[in-house]
Amino acid sequence: MAENRFMVDHMLGRLGRWMRILGYDAEYVSTGCEDDKVIELAAKRDAILVTRDSMLARRFHGSFLVRSTDIDEQIREFTSSFPPDLTLMMTRCTQCNGLLEHRNKSDLKGRLETGTWNSYEEFLVCSSCGRIYWKGPHYRNIIKKLRGILKLDEDTL
Numbered sequence: 001m002a003e004n005r006f007m008v009d010h011m012l013g014r015l016g017r018w019m020r021i022l023g024y025d026a027e028y029v030s031t032g033c034e035d036d037k038v039i040e041l042a043a044k045r046d047a048i049l050v051t052r053d054s055m056l057a058r059r060f061h062g063s064f065l066v067r068s069t070d071i072d073e074q075i076r077e078f079t080s081s082f083p084p085d086l087t088l089m090m091t092r093c094t095q096c097n098g099l100l101e102h103r104n105k106s107d108l109k110g111r112l113e114t115g116t117w118n119s120y121e122e123f124l125v126c127s128s129c130g131r132i133y134w135k136g137p138h139y140r141n142i143i144k145k146l147r148g149i150l151k152l153d154e155d156t157l
């Protein structure tokens with residue numbers, strides 16, 4: 001099965017970020033984009049439109065309507081319809097949706113703070129915006145939060 005593509009309404013920016021952390025292909029619709037344009041873009045990308053706007057959802061067949069305003073609940077709503085593939089965690093840039101690539105540590109010398117460079121061995125770089133990722137304290141907090149939201153045990157994630 002081909003991977004689902006998603007377009008995320010600008011009202012759901014935080015959810016979009018979490019979707020990317022989980023490895024979903026999730027592009028944002030930019031702020032101020034008219035409904036007609038949103039529908040056109042989603043259709044062109046063959047994407048599922050993730051929105052909280054029920055009018056918009058009704059107009060586009062292939063929308064996923066998010067009901068909650070609470071981010072934890074939104075993540076649960078979304079993942080119960082589209083179960084996450086946890087092997088895809090940390091494969092996408094949270095900023096731009098680009099794919100992350102493993103990079104030799106030596107290539108990144110001078111692009112990271114010395115403390116970070118010394119403390120970690122594995123680094124990922126976004127293939128489109130160049131942002132660098134590593135599994136530091138921030139990543140561990142993300143995992144902890146996801147375990148809580150998705151009710152996963154430590155063997156699963």
Ligand SMILES: [Zn+2]
Binds near residue numbers: 093096128
């Ligand atoms: Zn990026």
